[in-house]
Amino acid sequence: MSRQVVEDTLTADSIAADAALAGSGDPSAFERLYRTHVARVHTLVRRMLDADEADDVTQDVFIRAWQKLSTFRGESAFGTWLHRLAVNVVLARRKSVGIERGRFIADEEPLKDVSGRPHTPELSMDFEEALASLPEGARQVFVLHDVEGYRHDEIARMLGVVPGTSKSQLHHARMALRRHLER
Amino acid sequence: MNDLWTNRLSEYLDGELDSAERAALEAHLATCGACYATLSELRGVVAYAKTLVDSEPATDLWPDIRARLTPGQRPGVSPPGTVRSRRFSFTVPQLLAASIALVLLSSGGAYMALRPGTSKVTPQPAAVRQQGIMTVANVDRGTTDAAIADLQATLTQNESRLDTTTVRIVRQNLAIIDRAIVEARIALQKDPGNAYLNLHLADTMRRKVELLRRVNDIAAQS
Numbered sequence: 548m549s550r551q552v553v554e555d556t557l558t559a560d561s562i563a564a565d566a567a568l569a570g571s572g573d574p575s576a577f578e579r580l581y582r583t584h585v586a587r588v589h590t591l592v593r594r595m596l597d598a599d600e601a602d603d604v605t606q607d608v609f610i611r612a613w614q615k616l617s618t619f620r621g622e623s624a625f626g627t628w629l630h631r632l633a634v635n636v637v638l639a640r641r642k643s644v645g646i647e648r649g650r651f652i653a654d655e656e657p658l659k660d661v662s663g664r665p666h667t668p669e670l671s672m673d674f675e676e677a678l679a680s681l682p683e684g685a686r687q688v689f690v691l692h693d694v695e696g697y698r699h700d701e702i703a704r705m706l707g708v709v710p711g712t713s714k715s716q717l718h719h720a721r722m723a724l725r726r727h728l729e730r
Numbered sequence: 731m732n733d734l735w736t737n738r739l740s741e742y743l744d745g746e747l748d749s750a751e752r753a754a755l756e757a758h759l760a761t762c763g764a765c766y767a768t769l770s771e772l773r774g775v776v777a778y779a780k781t782l783v784d785s786e787p788a789t790d791l792w793p794d795i796r797a798r799l800t801p802g803q804r805p806g807v808s809p810p811g812t813v814r815s816r817r818f819s820f821t822v823p824q825l826l827a828a829s830i831a832l833v834l835l836s837s838g839g840a841y842m843a844l845r846p847g848t849s850k851v852t853p854q855p856a857a858v859r860q861q862g863i864m865t866v867a868n869v870d871r872g873t874t875d876a877a878i879a880d881l882q883a884t885l886t887q888n889e890s891r892l893d894t895t896t897v898r899i900v901r902q903n904l905a906i907i908d909r910a911i912v913e914a915r916i917a918l919q920k921d922p923g924n925a926y927l928n929l930h931l932a933d934t935m936r937r938k939v940e941l942l943r944r945v946n947d948i949a950a951q952s
Binding site for chain 2: 564568571572573574575576577578581582585586587589590601602605606609610613674675689693694699714715717718721722724725728
């Protein structure tokens with residue numbers, strides 16, 4: 548067994564143990580889970596919603612996780628469970644605030660107001676800014692598909708659209724973003 | 731640029747066209763430089779998306795989250811007074827997850843610390859490389875032993891308030907933890923100065939204290 552495998556096993560099982568302890572009401576174990584996963588959750592939320600909502604919604608995700616930990620049975624990794632929970636919280640937020648703008652963007656120029664920049668070390672940040680400027684629907688499909696790895700049928704189910712709409716949104720998002728990358 | 735084909739480039743990229751459509755698009759790409767260039771750009775976007783990294787929030791959100799965790803309220807349990815008193819059981823998966831983790835932490839930790847030829851490169855957190863940390867850990871261990879003894883005595887008194895399944899699983903878990911502690915102590919006899927093993931033992935004992943406290947809390951509320 549390689550050292551990396553041993554370390555990965557220790558990390559994964561330490562998280563599983565903390566999930567079990569947190570599930571029985573241990574805030575310290577839950578804080579360790581928070582420290583391990585907050586960057587991933589916050590980044591997902593920030594990309595899916597507006598940046599100024601990210602802190603509040605991230606808090607909601609972890610509160611929701613605390614409330615639902617007793618339902619976590621360990622069939623999947625805790626991180627996978629938490630990530631799916633975060634997506635659900637984001638989508639519920641989307642519905643509750645009535646974010647409907649930008650569901651169909653075929654004739655729009657989503658990035659027309661975003662100035663292009665040459666390839667620089669700051670490109671990643673620029674790309675994030677360009678992503679944030681996409682219409683909501685295109686942004687969420689792009690994040691879920693190209694960043695998070697969900698399939699179109701899963702995305703369609705989550706967003707309440709048909710897979711063809713998800714594919715169309717993804718294409719428009721990519722087309723808009725490639726203009727930014729190539730400028 | 732042919733819009734009909736341009737709008738199918740993402741599907742082509744993702745392998746979602748059927749064989750006839752794919753063949754037709756590839757024939758078009760052979761003759762359309764604009765579509766070919768766009769496909770290349772889209773491929774770049776997809777590749778770039780996979781390189782994006784996660785980042786921490788600008789401020790620590792934990793204090794606010796901690797404040798919103800209802801004091802004394804366990805996950806998934808209604809506030810006191812809203813449900814009738816009931817006997818409480820850990821779920822088997824929760825307890826097994828904890829026990830399996832402890833076994834792996836023990837065996838994995840011992841493996842990493844004691845396998846031949848690695849004693850000089852055992853990973854040690856920066857903090858424990860400082861002299862004095864080990865002394866603190868050893869002092870804490872004596873305190874922890876006393877705490878464990880008290881908690882176990884309390885648990886003996888409380889066991890009758892727990893259901894049979896919970897008692898059986900708790901005992902199994904405590905036996906696993908005790909075995910992990912014994913193994914760590916044996917390993918430490920061979921390598922008393924091993925910082926990793928010392929921390930591992932302290933952590934395992936801490937987990938035993940947490941489990942005992944948790945079970946006693948549950949028994950007290952049953």
